[in-house]
Amino acid sequence: AQSVAQPEDQVNVAEGNPLTVKCTYSVSGNPYLFWYVQYPNRGLQFLLKYITGDNLVKGSYGFEAEFNKSQTSFHLKKPSALVSDSALYFCAVRNTGGFKTIFGAGTRLFVKA
Amino acid sequence: GAGVSQSPSNKVTEKGKDVELRCDPISGHTALYWYRQRLGQGLEFLIYFQGNSAPDKSGLPSDRFSAERTGESVSTLTIQRTQQEDSAVYLCASSFLVSNQPQHFGDGTRLSIL
Numbered sequence: 563a564q565s566v567a568q569p570e571d572q573v574n575v576a577e578g579n580p581l582t583v584k585c586t587y588s589v590s591g592n593p594y595l596f597w598y599v600q601y602p603n604r605g606l607q608f609l610l611k612y613i614t615g616d617n618l619v620k621g622s623y624g625f626e627a628e629f630n631k632s633q634t635s636f637h638l639k640k641p642s643a644l645v646s647d648s649a650l651y652f653c654a655v656r657n658t659g660g661f662k663t664i665f666g667a668g669t670r671l672f673v674k675a
Numbered sequence: 676g677a678g679v680s681q682s683p684s685n686k687v688t689e690k691g692k693d694v695e696l697r698c699d700p701i702s703g704h705t706a707l708y709w710y711r712q713r714l715g716q717g718l719e720f721l722i723y724f725q726g727n728s729a730p731d732k733s734g735l736p737s738d739r740f741s742a743e744r745t746g747e748s749v750s751t752l753t754i755q756r757t758q759q760e761d762s763a764v765y766l767c768a769s770s771f772l773v774s775n776q777p778q779h780f781g782d783g784t785r786l787s788i789l
Contacts, residue, residue, distance in 0.1 A: 605768070607780070660774055661772075668716075
């Protein structure tokens with residue numbers, strides 16, 4: 563069975579500092595991994611995905627994520643946080659060849675000025 | 676429009692009434708998903724449609740919930756005999772029928788059961 567864990571309900575970081583939002587996953591076979599962001603009263607917006615190849619993937623708004631197969635992790639990172647990055651972040655996993663997507667519980671990011 | 680459109684954006688109804696939520700996917704997206712998001716929580720998978728194949732209904736929480744899709748177009752999620760625990764935001768998403776493609780979400784329908 564597929565599962566996703568986001569161990570932190572909330573992450574607090576000062577503006578200009580690097581940020582990391584953690585995600586670990588469990589899936590039989592090879593995964594497709596996604597990060598989404600949700601702003602208040604809006605749907606989720608796609609940030610980036612890992613399909614295959616380079617373990618470091620770059621996405622929208624300066625975000626990147628590192629795929630680590632041995633640790634089954636896909637942590638979201640950004641070198642320098644902005645106040646406008648404050649939002650709810652979701653990690654998601656899907657089996658290659660499948661469509662059912664499992665989302666983590668979400669991590670709320672607060673960036674303080 | 677360019678994105679996924681959901682209507683109504685807000686729905687308030689009395690316990691026991693039936694409600695119908697609508698989703699218009701992005702044109703050309705043959706995969707369509709419904710999720711439920713309770714206040715402050717993550718996404719709970721309900722159902723997805725993949726082209727002409729049978730839908731995966733494994734996430735529907737009870738037989739009061741049903742969904743239909745007309746071809747590769749509009750989908751409706753129906754909740755019969757609503758209960759207070761049905762109060763949530765219902766999100767619809769669509770994507771191309773390629774499993775490495777991300778989903779595009781609508782802004783959801785906020786359902787409140789009095």
